[in-house]
Amino acid sequence: MSGRVETSMAGTGSSASRIVIYGLLLLFAVIFLTPLFVMLITSFKTLDEIRDGNMLSLPQSPTIAPWLSAWGSACIGLTCGGIKGYFANSIEMVVPAVAISTLLGSLNGYVLTKFRFPGHKIIFALMLFACFIPFQAVLIPVARVLGMVGLGNSILGLILVHVVYGLGFTTLFFRNYYEAFPTELIRAAQIDGAGFFQIFRRILLPASGPIIIVTVIFQFTNIWNDFLFGSSFASGDGVPMTVALNNLVNTSTGVKEYNVDMAAAMIAALPTLLVYVVAGRYFVRGLMAGAVKG
Amino acid sequence: MAFLEIKGLFKRFGKVEVLKGIDLDLELGGFLVLVGPSGCGKSTLLSAIAGLDTISEGEIRIDGQVVNDLRPSKRDIAMVFQSYALYPNMTVAENIAFGMEMRGVPKPERDAAVERVAATLQMGHLLSRKPSQLSGGQRQRVAMGRALVRDPRVFLFDEPLSNLDAKLRVDMRTEIKKLHQSTGKTIVYVTHDQIEAMTLATKIAVLRDGALQQVGTPAEVYNRPANLFVADFMGSPSMNLLTSRVVAHNGGTALELPRPNEAAILLRMPPNVAPGAVQVGQEVIVGIRPEAITDPDGADRNSPLVEIVEAHVDVVEPAGSDTYVVTQASGKEVIARMRSDADVRPGSRIPFAFDLNKAVLFNPESRQRIG
Ligand SMILES: Nc1ncnc2c1ncn2[C@@H]1O[C@H](COP(=O)(O)OP(=O)(O)O)[C@@H](O)[C@H]1O
Ligand SMILES: [Mg+2]
Numbered sequence: 001m002s003g004r005v006e007t008s009m010a011g012t013g014s015s016a017s018r019i020v021i022y023g024l025l026l027l028f029a030v031i032f033l034t035p036l037f038v039m040l041i042t043s044f045k046t047l048d049e050i051r052d053g054n055m056l057s058l059p060q061s062p063t064i065a066p067w068l069s070a071w072g073s074a075c076i077g078l079t080c081g082g083i084k085g086y087f088a089n090s091i092e093m094v095v096p097a098v099a100i101s102t103l104l105g106s107l108n109g110y111v112l113t114k115f116r117f118p119g120h121k122i123i124f125a126l127m128l129f130a131c132f133i134p135f136q137a138v139l140i141p142v143a144r145v146l147g148m149v150g151l152g153n154s155i156l157g158l159i160l161v162h163v164v165y166g167l168g169f170t171t172l173f174f175r176n177y178y179e180a181f182p183t184e185l186i187r188a189a190q191i192d193g194a195g196f197f198q199i200f201r202r203i204l205l206p207a208s209g210p211i212i213i214v215t216v217i218f219q220f221t222n223i224w225n226d227f228l229f230g231s232s233f234a235s236g237d238g239v240p241m242t243v244a245l246n247n248l249v250n251t252s253t254g255v256k257e258y259n260v261d262m263a264a265a266m267i268a269a270l271p272t273l274l275v276y277v278v279a280g281r282y283f284v285r286g287l288m289a290g291a292v293k294g
Numbered sequence: 295m296a297f298l299e300i301k302g303l304f305k306r307f308g309k310v311e312v313l314k315g316i317d318l319d320l321e322l323g324g325f326l327v328l329v330g331p332s333g334c335g336k337s338t339l340l341s342a343i344a345g346l347d348t349i350s351e352g353e354i355r356i357d358g359q360v361v362n363d364l365r366p367s368k369r370d371i372a373m374v375f376q377s378y379a380l381y382p383n384m385t386v387a388e389n390i391a392f393g394m395e396m397r398g399v400p401k402p403e404r405d406a407a408v409e410r411v412a413a414t415l416q417m418g419h420l421l422s423r424k425p426s427q428l429s430g431g432q433r434q435r436v437a438m439g440r441a442l443v444r445d446p447r448v449f450l451f452d453e454p455l456s457n458l459d460a461k462l463r464v465d466m467r468t469e470i471k472k473l474h475q476s477t478g479k480t481i482v483y484v485t486h487d488q489i490e491a492m493t494l495a496t497k498i499a500v501l502r503d504g505a506l507q508q509v510g511t512p513a514e515v516y517n518r519p520a521n522l523f524v525a526d527f528m529g530s531p532s533m534n535l536l537t538s539r540v541v542a543h544n545g546g547t548a549l550e551l552p553r554p555n556e557a558a559i560l561l562r563m564p565p566n567v568a569p570g571a572v573q574v575g576q577e578v579i580v581g582i583r584p585e586a587i588t589d590p591d592g593a594d595r596n597s598p599l600v601e602i603v604e605a606h607v608d609v610v611e612p613a614g615s616d617t618y619v620v621t622q623a624s625g626k627e628v629i630a631r632m633r634s635d636a637d638v639r640p641g642s643r644i645p646f647a648f649d650l651n652k653a654v655l656f657n658p659e660s661r662q663r664i665g
Binding site: 182184185187188189190191192193194198202203206207 | 341344346365366367371372373375376377379381382383392393396397440
């Protein structure tokens with residue numbers, strides 16, 4: 001009897017605090033989502049409607065013209081071909097950069113945990129240190145090096161820079177993950193006659209799903225969203241999406257087309273959004289797995 | 295010539311010397327058990343034989359061939375790991391076949407070999423499962439299957455039963471013994487469990503802090519331990535090790551074991567101690583196993599020297615088939631093993647029969663056996 005009274009009291013107490021919690025959560029969600037909402041609705045409005053209407057009101061006569069213009073015909077600098085070329089630049093840069101840095105990171109992690117050599121700790125410490133070097137400090141040396149090897153102003157150069165810069169992080173992720181991977185499995189495979197790469201491919205990689213997802217999301221978002229390297233080491237038609245978006249917004253010919261700017265910004269943000277939606281829950285799971293085991 | 299020979303083996307990790315000069319050999323078809331407390335270097339020695347770790351000094355030969363510089367896969371050995379080390383992303387069948395696949399054995403042959411091993415170990419129904427879907431005992435079985443399918447020159451086992459519960463451990467122990475008898479393979483087996491060592495081995499090597507203490511048949515190691523460490527480590531309950539003094543007695547010598555509040559126990563000199571090996575007045579440690587101290591009716595009738603001594607019973611511990619009876623001597627508890635139907639009550643005085651034919655003496659300074 002008394003038990004039931006207690007539970008019902010606990011019930012009212014928790015439902016009151018629940019209202020507060022959910023209220024706060026809702027409030028913050030609204031605060032965070034409002035800019036996205038404004039961007040989204042603005043990108044479907046006509047210019048007239050933007051000038052006359054309320055920023056928060058839904059579009060009266062929705063149009064996809066701004067999206068088409070942003071994609072295919074908006075003027076960026078002197079050319080008026082939209083952002084599609086730059087979008088392609090970003091894809092061309094981000095896919096190999098993510099793939100290579102992830103693969104190298106996993107190989108590094110493999111060697112640093114399962115094929116240890118004298119001095120492996122120092123090497124790892126140095127790689128970790130690379131994660132903390134501010135971008136600005138390396139801009140000029142990197143530009144010099146890229147120029148010397150003939151990769152200045154090219155997507156290839158950007159790929160190289162992103163791979164090198166990402167290596168510290170990807171190595172860290174994989175090393176911590178593989179540290180917890182049972183060494184006896186590697187030894188069993190050695191006795192079974194598997195070589196260095198066979199062990200990697202047949203034993204280690206199949207068990208690396210969560211950490212691969214974490215690394216890919218992390219690298220993809222970072223490289224896709226990078227502005228500094230893109231604006232420093234590329235120019236003209238060769239710049240990535242983020243730089244082009246900036247140029248589009250800052251282009252001063254004619255009227256300011258907010259709807260086109262918003263649509264272009266949405267397009268620029270889409271790939272990272274997509275990656276999160278598709279793989280986001282694995283991201284959290286992968287981080288947890290590393291945390292618990294490591 | 296022995297099938298497996300280890301000569302002057304040293305292993306150092308940086309400055310830490312983990313194996314300190316191991317000399318060991320094993321004949322073809324032998325079952326060598328490396329036994330010793332945790333951290334004494336058993337796994338390191340096994341890894342050295344397998345080639346998973348390089349060695350700092352010394353030589354390892356298999357069938358006359360020096361294998362120091364051979365990779366593990368070229369040594370023709372198979373190993374069963376403590377954690378079983380089953381590849382989690384592969385089915386049982388793929389696990390068993392992986393080694394053959396790496397060696398380029400054609401698929402039909404691999405399948406046939408897997409079938410054969412699965413039949414031997416009665417696990418045909420498990421072949422398509424993943425390791426995560428198996429119980430501990432089944433994983434153990436698969437790990438054995440993976441080793442068996444290779445038909446190697448030497449099997450290496452690293453504490454293969456230590457993750458199983460007590461009942462399963464005893465079953466698998468019997469199974470491993472049967473497997474050895476039916477295949478006649480050469481096996482090196484690591485355990486910290488001295489009972490496992492006694493039941494499985496044709497040869498036991500006792501290891502402590504990276505140095506061999508004694509190598510011999512189970513009977514030798516059990517009955518004539520080389521030193522106090524082996525005497526104490528092997529056997530459960532362990533050997534009674536009692537400090538005593540050599541005294542003159544009836545024209546010969548005897549061992550005097552002081553007791554609280556009564557006359558010391560006097561035991562005539564064990565017959566297997568060579569005359570002159572000990573002097574009157576010398577202090578020695580007498581080692582005598584619980585089963586060599588019995589009730590008079592239970593004493594070995596063929597023993598040339600049994601001493602009957604009256605002593606006070608402190609504790610009685612029935613253990614099913616036997617009863618352990620505890621008394622005091624030399625400031626320690628002395629455990630005797632009596633028949634379960636012997637009439638013993640705590641606090642009473644009863645006769646204890648010491649079978650001195652089974653007693654051994656140790657030098658308290660050098661800690662080595664005398665004679
Ligand atoms: N890679 C290593 N580096 C340094 N010390 C090690 C290494 N591997 C083992 N050891 C040390 O060697 C000793 C013996 O280890 P091990 O052979 O695993 O013992 P056991 O198998 O007998 O329990 C332990 O003290 C352990 O700390
Ligand atoms: Mg071990």
